[in-house]
Amino acid sequence: MLPKEIGLHRSCCLIDTAALTHNMETLKKGIAPGAEIAAVVKSNAYGHGVKIAWRAFIKGGATWLCVDSLHEAQDLRDDGYDGNLFVMGHVPPMHAETAVNLNVRVMVYDKSQIDALGAASSAASKPIRCIVKLETGTQRQGLLITEALELVRYMSKFPYVVFEGTCTHFANIEDTTDHSFAYEQLRIFNEYNDILTANGFKPALRTIANSAAGILWPNTHCELVRAGITCYGMWPSTECYVSAKLLGKDVDLRPALTWKTIVAQVKTIPTGSVIGYGCTYQTTHPTRIVVLPVGYYDGYDRSVSNLAHVLIHGHRAPIRGRICMNMCMADVTDIPDVQAGDEAVLLGRQGDEFISAEQLASWAGTINYELTTQIQSTVPRVAV
Ligand SMILES: Cc1ncc(COP(=O)(O)O)c(C=O)c1O
Missing domain, CATH: 3.20.20.10 (Alanine racemase)
Structure with a gap:
């Protein structure tokens, strides 16, 4: 939730x-x-x-x-x-x-x-x-x-x-x-x-x-x-x-940001389907994908298309196809029982899995500084 x-x-x-x-x-x-x-x-x-x-x-x-x-x-x-x-x-x-x-x-x-x-x-x-x-x-x-x-x-x-x-x-x-x-x-x-x-x-x-x-x-x-x-x-x-x-310095730093969204739609698509603009990904088997309502407008970098993972039910779901302006798609074929309304984590921890800013930055070909600062200021920040 x-x-x-x-x-x-x-x-x-x-x-x-x-x-x-x-x-x-x-x-x-x-x-x-x-x-x-x-x-x-x-x-x-x-x-x-x-x-x-x-x-x-x-x-x-x-x-x-x-x-x-x-x-x-x-x-x-x-x-x-x-x-x-x-x-x-x-x-x-x-x-x-x-x-x-x-x-x-x-x-x-x-x-x-x-x-x-x-x-x-x-x-x-x-x-x-x-x-x-x-x-x-x-x-x-x-x-x-x-x-x-x-x-x-x-x-x-x-x-x-x-x-x-x-x-x-x-x-x-x-x-x-x-x-x-x-x-x-x-x-x-x-x-x-x-x-x-x-x-x-x-x-x-x-x-x-x-x-x-x-x-x-x-x-x-x-x-x-x-x-x-x-x-x-x-x-x-x-x-x-x-x-x-x-230098023998042990500094315990704790990342503080988790970027979450919700699954908007779940659908099964047949072998040979292409996903997203430019048809850059083609399925090789019947595939279950989710549509997530976040895109590059929100600061989810388009350069992580076909590279990044999101976390759903504590598992990694690979991004398939290009990140759109306001949506993106991820593969949940191997994650059972995913439903519309489930939580998806773009950055941060879910269960035992963690997507660090450094990992997302390396997929994007940039640095952690740019990664977190580019999350749109209109995306609400909620203190927990
Ligand atoms: C003038 C100045 N001082 C300090 C900092 C903080 O640097 P850092 O985030 O590496 O601690 C910055 C960051 O860009 C800066 O521009």
Whole structure:
């Protein structure tokens, strides 16, 4: 049975809030003394439903939340979150007044942002705390040290603009077990912070660590770790998992999302029938198939056509034919007694079987991050 909260929808994601809290508690135990931990809840909390997730993370010990946009920040404030909130993505100058009113930390890298934030903060007589993005090798938002120094000097002209700290982001810590590029980024980040300090601009808050660094390298934790994927019980990559094992780190992460739907129709089709658009699958024996009311519009990636499995009655049912916009078909020939109205699991556990985000991602030729974030925000998220 699907929960009544799904209303007129035909699929939903059940979110295990105890698992989210457990993950945060687990990660927090590994954080270096003096550092705080932020839960990255951008992109609808990596698809888990931000309204459900942020409370579970705060309960687990997160003292910051990170989002990408002011739009996401506004949603969190509207939902009652009044703690530390860092907008890591682009805040256009025209939204400076909103940034000041929402009392967020803003990632800055351009004078046009400072002009607008300076004017808005002065008009409101409210401080705006800025975190300067330093370029260490990702080539995304960051500034080289000469540019960063120029920007912080420029910021000091505005009475309510506060230079709070510095940030950078690893480019290649999770995709490899060779961490030489990441080490170099860390070296540059430390060097730039030293130069800023020597010039009278000591950053009160330095943040470089993402999930992988949060687990692997306590020397990156500084004042704040920004953990995303691991909060949701997923590893950044197999390479990261292997690196953690090699370092003797045993981190118990629990996936929290189960995506369920219902069997819409069961039918037996004869040998030689083709299934779905493009006739890409042909039966070689009388076959019992189910029609499921979920398709690529919902975020069930079309690239898993003829590849993925769904779980029905605790068994794997292979997807047959192409995923349609709003439906897909699966083979239940070997699963007895399947009826319309039975539950089907697209992602997560049913009985002893489990389809992980990593497995579904590998069928789709992508990564767990993309897999869960692409589940349509209109698919209801239900806390369990
Ligand atoms: C700037 C920034 N910090 C932190 C994170 C969290 O990364 P992860 O999910 O690997 O922990 C992200 C994720 O994309 C990010 O863009």
